[in-house]
Amino acid sequence: MSKLPHIEKYDHPAGGWGSVKAVTSALVNEHVALNGARILLHQNKPDGFACVSCSWAKPADPHLFEFCENGARATAWELTKKRIDQDFFAHHTLAGLTAWTDFELESQGRLTEPMRYDAATDRYVPVPWQQAFDEIGAMLRDARPKRSVFYTSGRASLETSYMFQLFARLYGTNNLPDSSNMCHESTSVALPETIGAPVGTVTLDDFEHTDCFFFFGHNTGTNAPRMLHPLQEARKRGARIITFNPIKERGLVSFANPQSPVEMLSPIQTAISTQYLQLKIGGDIAAVTGLCKALIEADDLAQENQTPRVLDAAFIAEHTHGFDTFADAMRAADWSDIETQSGLTRAALEAAATEYARAKAVMILYGMGITQHREGVLAVQMLTNLMLLGGNIGKPGAGICPIRGHSNVQGQRTVGITEKPALVPLDKLAEMYAFEPPRDEGMSTVDACAALRDGELDAFISLGGNFARATPDHHVLEPAWQNVPLTVQIATHLNRSHLLHGRAAYLLPCIGRIEVDQQASGPQIVTVEDSTACVHASKGFAEPASKTLLSEPAIVAGLAKATLQGRRGKVDWDAWTADYSLVREAIEKTYPDQFKEFNARMSQPGGFHRPIPAAKREWKTKNGKANFITPEGMGEDPDMSFEGERTLRLMTTRGDSQFNTTVYGLDDRFRGVFNTRDVLLMNRDDMARLNIAEDQTITVTTVSSDDVTRSIDGLRAHAFDIPAGCAMGYYPECNPLIPLAHHAKRSKVPAAKAVPVRVRAT
Structure with a gap:
């Protein structure tokens, strides 16, 4: 294939030989073909390590190869033999590195030793670990906590996340934005109001009982490819899959199982979507309005004709609030407006509604195509409205499933990474650690960006990620980093955020999740939570990329000790670093309902499921009911002008x-x-x-x-x-x-x- 940039038609299925080639290339390119192949056999296994890429569910009975091509790429990326040390920075100024692409920067390999920015040479230079901690701690003590940000990327373990949020609150701030703020925060705001839970209601077992799936705004073949296996099984037993997406993504069109010899040696492939509706960008609320309107009017007709109801009237009467107002709004919606705003025909939407109506158990799955809009919260609530019409929450095979991104992005929220103090048991933390936590709301990601733009940040501590690239408005924000007094980056690979640094800047490289984490009490295990609220153990198998690396918990503990100097709170950071089971005991004590018998249950095959009351039709809302939310309009981005022919x-x-x-x-x-x-x-x-x-x-x-x-x-x-x-x-x-x-x-x-x-x- 030509190495020049080009576009060509690709009509092959997801998976298949293309996936095998991609995995092989990833291992070869990082020079870990043999060792990487061996370690991949442990990926997403009950006694192995959790993928460092996506957060899709890990089955109790896994496939031999329980990884996708992107998961294999992430593993190869972490296992790479390529290294970045002081010699690399001796040959490259940061100004020179800014001309490199993101791909070129990260492909240089693993960071190997702690570094401090030297303004005189415009280079990172080595610094001993304790010196780095002491210098950062001194600067944080001089900084104002309310103007200091503690950011997390979504990859850190539950143990590290718990320690990080505690450090921030002991320091005096709730400025704990994370990558959730950039993706599924709309879910976390929407679902508590409708069903009383901030996360989805389904588990992997539900896939075996679903007879109709609705997908909205998600590219499954790239972002959660392992899901294609249960979807393929569902299609083979006759389940219907209705997809709403502006682009026909290959993973939701067809799939060839790379673990099936028959499918690999023949042209056999499985058609995934039974109906694929290419709606306009921003047309989801209008499309769901059409679905709800069709179902409600069909139910009205059924009542007139005294035929079986289309809606689950008993569920609506017993479990919900607000149906009548919502139903009237849907009846009043005009089909011409629905068609114009969604870009779909009435006939197509009514056909999809018919599939919903005849299904016994419906599951809705969605991604950031729903959440990343001005009305992203309402869009999620409209999906919930659709599910409530058929009683499709709280029964086998039915439920709502937000598909989260990074591997522990949902879990870190569970253990306190949030800028919203109302979501954290602050009284419990105060009791356990003998301090008074801050009670004011902290900065979200957007708030942190605004403070950066306006010169109102004293310090920015990043636990993983590439914040400067992930955020919007690059032209506005990038020049502002040089005005921040202190930036600290905990990372495995070099990225652009490390080049866009504060006046004082530190680069602290950490052990990766796939690597053996040897501490005083022996090799450590960490835990993560997947998209279905199941918690899994994860242990490393590879030798660390460098003997000078520290683990994420050790780095957080080092920063906390140097900053707090024992003056605030009672935390034995050294004991936690030596034995992560003690951190899990603290998590269990802080969240006893969610993490009962944490250490004993963490290695359970398939993970242990955190209790989600809505999955049992227990509604932890203000009125004790599941709530229909009536929209005021159908536009997902009503404040932006899309007028004009250009x-x-x-x-x-x-x-x-x-x-x-x-x-x-x-x-x-x-x-x-x-x-x-x-x-x-x-x-x-x-x-x-x-x-x-x-x-x-x-x-x-x-x-x-x-x-x-x-x-x-x-x-x-x-x-x-x-x-x-x-x-x-x-x-x-x-x-x-x-x-x-x-x-x-x-x-x-x-x-x-x-x-x-x-x-x-x-």
């Missing part, structure tokens, strides 16, 4: 060979994009209307009401199967186009899925 709706998305901000390669084979990420995928008719030729260089500019010009030059336009008026670009490359103020109401999730832009040839 304005398109842009959505940013990840590609194949990528997980979150980590780019493993420049190919996105499922979309037929090779050796480049600098593209804008457009509807062919839009290209003709705007006089833009195939492969033409273009400039993309955001349409916004403020005085900031947000523009990207040098992208190339390519025709793609996407609805008219819509366009797709890659994340994080297109993040400069997203205004910081363009975020979901109440949840503050950046609204990356419907950005009004104009495109012109250059």
